[in-house]
Amino acid sequence: MCTSLPTVPSAEDVFLAERRRRVVRDAVAALPGRCPQLVAALAEDPPPTYRELSERLGMPRGSIGPTRSRCLACLRALLHTERYL
Template structure:
């Protein structure tokens, strides 16, 4: 059985055609939810739902040669439905009781602190800005990696970072 028409006719007449369809389109159907970057479990659900929809609508397929398009559209609709449902969910591990939310005063203080930090940081020279940025955002990097990224000697990374932090502290104190 080569064409989709022959496979569907075989399935309708009781000759096994389902396995041929699954084999032919399995990778295509699986690729759709993965292209939406769904988790493996969600992609597997979409995959199963797509084949279930086909089983439910198999007798109504009017253009068997367009079956691939039908499967992609169905898997796309299923993937979008999963994304919508996930967007409305609240993960319990990220849920915090309302009492732990910051007060408006706490938010204002934190915003002011961040503004002052960025203002002070931007007044440092570019080398200090880059070094402190790397230290804050990639603390796992070794001194050798930081030195290579900034074009510095490995032995000067620690001393330069200490000088930059001292300069940043002074500038922050001046902004108080």
């Protein structure tokens, strides 16, 4: 029976993971309009339903999906400009 010991992340791994989290957090905050609130809500565990999002953000349920797509495209573009991701 072979058991492996849990790996401990190196200081560099910890640093890089925190840097990535900070870059993503900053990029989400830089999104336009309702995007920061929508993206943050979608990252919750468990994510809220569209009904809950509609009530929380004051937007029609039918516009959540298209808005989500635009917000994520904008987030991808912002993160793409960061060379170290």
